[in-house]
Amino acid sequence: MPQRSRRPLGIAMIGYAFMGRAHSQAWRTVAAAFDVLPLARRVIVGRDDAAVAQAAERLGWQEHATDWHEVIAREDIDIVDICTPGFLHAEIAIAALEAGKHVLCEKPLANDTAEAEAMARAAAAATARGQVAALGFTYRRVPALALARQFVQAGRLGTICQAKVAYLQDWLVDADAPMSWRLRKETAGSGALGDIGSHAIDQVQHLTGQRVTAVRGRLATMVPQRPGPDGPEPVTVDDAAWATLELDGGAIASVEVSRMATGAKNRLTVELYGTAGALRFDLENPNELWFLDATLPIAEQGFARVLVTEPEHPYLEGWWPQGHVLGWENAFSNQARDLLLAIAAMPSADEPAARFSPDFADGLALQRVLDAIIASDAADGAAIAL
Ligand code: SOE
Secondary structure, three states: OOOOOOOOEEEEEEOOOHHHHHHHHHHHHHHHHOOOOOEEEEEEEOOOHHHHHHHHHHHOOOEEEOOHHHHHOOOOOOEEEEOOOHHHHHHHHHHHHHOOOEEEEEOOOOOOHHHHHHHHHHHHHHHHOOOOEEEEOHHHHOHHHHHHHHHHHOOOOOOEEEEEEEEEEOOOOOOOOOOOHHHOHHHHOOOHHHHHHHHHHHHHHHHHOOOEEEEEEEEEOOOOEEEEOOEEEEOOOOOEEEEEEEEOOOOEEEEEEEOOOOOOOEEEEEEEEEOOEEEEEEOOOOOEEEEEEOOOOHHHOOOEEEEOOOOOOOOHHHOOOOOOOOOOOHHHHHHHHHHHHHHHOOOOOOOOOOOOOOEHHHHHHHHHHHHHHHHHHHOOOOOEEO
């Protein structure tokens, strides 16, 4: 198990594509915004030596490597950050946890429930030894969404009756958009459902504080084949998915996700309706949270814009002077900060590690919801209980 010492925490990051770039930026900026444990961006790992060497230089890592097994065995590595395609998460995360490292794993936790169960078991054992096993549902750390949760927890919405969450993108509208690992079931597990539906379902559960108990869902693949390196290849995952969710607190939720939504760039929208108020958020305007206070006289009610730029707002105290907006990438630094705080709070192997939320148990619960939606689709949209 990593011991707290005077040397900086050594980070190894596996994967260097889109998410690797986002995480690298977070590891570069976190100490400029927040008071955290000293860290060293020691090694970035990928399969292609020349490409990963270039990534190390561009993204600011001390070394590069091609064998993650060797890297996770190193004494000077304390945190393993997994930014690979989903099919590699389980093997790397379990090995890293067993090697005594703290782990941050990109979402969704795994490609199916069986993998997620094995990961959650390894994480439970590691957490008992004082390690942190963190899952990267980064949108929890968008300040306006963190503020939304504070509103709910403070009772400003009363009892939540309904949530409506959509996550719409348009990068696959072009039928000639090329094949990638995200479009193959064996590498991605599912399509829009796992990639962006997982964020939407995480927001439903995290914001309402209620767990999914039953689902009805449908999946659709609108472009059945796409250009691959050796000619057309079948797309084996969904382009879009819809689900209705029943929650254990009595609320209902709808979730709608698509990569075929023309004009929606990276549009996560959240609507929460409670007996005492309502909230709205749109990731295309990430610094705004809209709140309706239903305890006001009806003639005065309306959605009011809260501009989330004040030091009193979640995470904002670390960033710029009051009034200055943040962007998509800041949430990754906020996530890095919370992970480092959880590690700093880890007193010893005798006391449990400070819980980083979401953890692998949350990832397993969410994977069960994803698999239930897939099962519901296979049963023509029948209800599946969890
Ligand atoms: C997919 O397009 C994707 O990159 C997701 O994988 C990320 O989780 C999301 O933040 C942005 O979109």
